[in-house]
Amino acid sequence: MTWGDALAMLVAVDITQEAVRAGLRGANYITNERVETAIFLALALEKPLLIEGPAGSGKTEVAKVLAEMLQTQLIRLQCYEGLDEARALYEWNYQKQLLRLQADEHQGMRWEDISEHLFSREYLLERPLLKAISAPRKVVLLIDEIDKADEEFEAFLLELLSDFQVTVPELGTLRAIEIPVVVLTSNRARELSEALRRRCLHLFIDFPGAEQERRIVQLKVPGLDERLATEAARFVGAVRRQGLKKPPSIAETLDWARALQRLGIKELNSDAIKSTLGVLLKHEDDRAKVESKAGALSGRSR
């Protein structure tokens, strides 16, 4: 393949990077080139996208925006310790099976006839993964906080992520009708396995820079004064660099901006900061630390 051929191929693919960029903008999602390219590739190559980054930097949001952009359903699987196949993939509906069993027995049916029905799709409770695989149209599957799940579960995901199929012993192998867009997020509570990483595209989302955050604030809190938005974004950026227990997330920045707006604060001085800091910081230690430096931090931002 030459350079020219590659370019020709690019034209032939109908998902274009411009389309992705426009779609993201349409879904009110402000981001940078890195994220755009990764999302575009996840769509173009039909590969799962593994997103890492600090808590509150907008990882989960990517999946929501993708669903909005593609105008499709978002199926979410929240991972936690002890999550198992029965919760993630499928479970037999025992109660319904039992009812059926008793009803059939009264009619004097033979076991062969009964068992034929008993393990059909009708008695299968679909959990998120199976739902995503068997959906008739393309959906977005969000596997949130995969690092919280056990390592065994991660291994179990491999079949799904590489071949988009799952095996139910009684029914056989179910293959995806439409390959879903899969987004995995991780906070790095533990290291993910190499095997999982290999099967995914990788994206690291960090907290946005001051300029990007200002744009986010202005988009989501429309009435806010531009100068105040700039100052607020800079202040939050400075706060994040203080090495806090829990640095403020983007959502908290937005809450804070709304609080400033509601309180009618015109200028970000240290009094205004002190009275609203509780919206931004959720640990007493963090709060004390920032409060003592509030003047300096906002001064730097001016």
Next chain:
Amino acid sequence: MTNLRDELLRFVNQLRGAGVRVSIAETLDAMHAISAAGLERAPMREALATTLIKDEDDRHSFDELFATFFAGARNPTDDGRRKPGSESSIAPGAGRIESESIRSVRKDKKPAPSAVCAKTEPREEAESKSAPESEESREGEPEREDATGAEDRADDTREESNESGQERDGAISSGQDARRRKIERTPFERYSDKEFDEARDALAPIARRFRVRVSRRLRMAKAGRLDFRRTIRASIQRGGALSDLRFRARRPRHIDLVILADISGSVRYSSTLMLELIAGAGDFFRRVRSFVFIDRLAEADFEQNHLIMTPALDMYARSDFGRVLSELWERRGALLNRATVLVIMGDGRNNRRPARADLLREIGRLCRAVIWLIPEERERWGTGDSAIFQYAREVSALVPSRDLRELEGALSKVA
């Protein structure tokens, strides 16, 4: 005109040379990715990064290599720099730019403690269009790295970045993360005081993670005897079928931890970190007794979870495991019982004094388990004055713990 596929393969090869793990499947992904993303510089860089780099720590090497390797790629006709004959990129004659780029990346692979500074650089370099320029900015870096006030420097960079916008902000906080992860993987043997201080700073999040790990293990060990009454109740929902078995919670386990840590010069860092790590997770054990030793035993003292040196020990003595074991044996009545897990941290270098491995065997009979953590490289076990293999026969487990990560793993086996 150079073949794109070969070019990419060479790039991947060099990436591997720089210590990044890239599989064949990922290489294929990368090819698909650039055929989808196109050959414009920025999208192509991101496309390759997304498919080839699965760990943010490797991003630095990648950016650097990309900047030098594809320096001429903006102008495909300008092929003079890359000799057509140099098929294998690892061969020494693989063209000037490539070999230089590898060297500069390798230089960076050594544990650079001021990763914050280093991390902010590649952006600039990636942006710089030509190789010579990026070489220049590398030139400037060693000075910064040697600066003792690395933290102050970092602060400067932060303020700069405050002005210059988003990209750099990102580089900084991922840099902090990377620094923590790097220190986790630095072998204790290569520690200096500087690394030790950093490791101490990194200890808090590790201790937190360790606690989570241990508590999860304790929670999972729940299933004990069958709870008949609750099983019957659950079966009513299922029409009397005993499909859900309910169990009584098991009695909480009791572990008495006795820790012996060698704090002689050779293993001082690892021992101190281990003691402080366990001190942070003490509430999972019924009782924790920590001892430090060189040639004799002394109770370890902590102040705000930091080990403070006891005056009882002669810091210039030489390790004597045999004598320490006999001192422990004398105090066995107070310290050792069936619930005791004895953890010994040391390299087993006994300075050719009697090893007294027989005593360790007797001690092992009194305890639930004896676990020996060894911070040395495996190749050096048993060499010179090391009596580690004599001890290894008598302990329940000999666990290598050469860096913070291994140490954490080893300790969670204890619990």
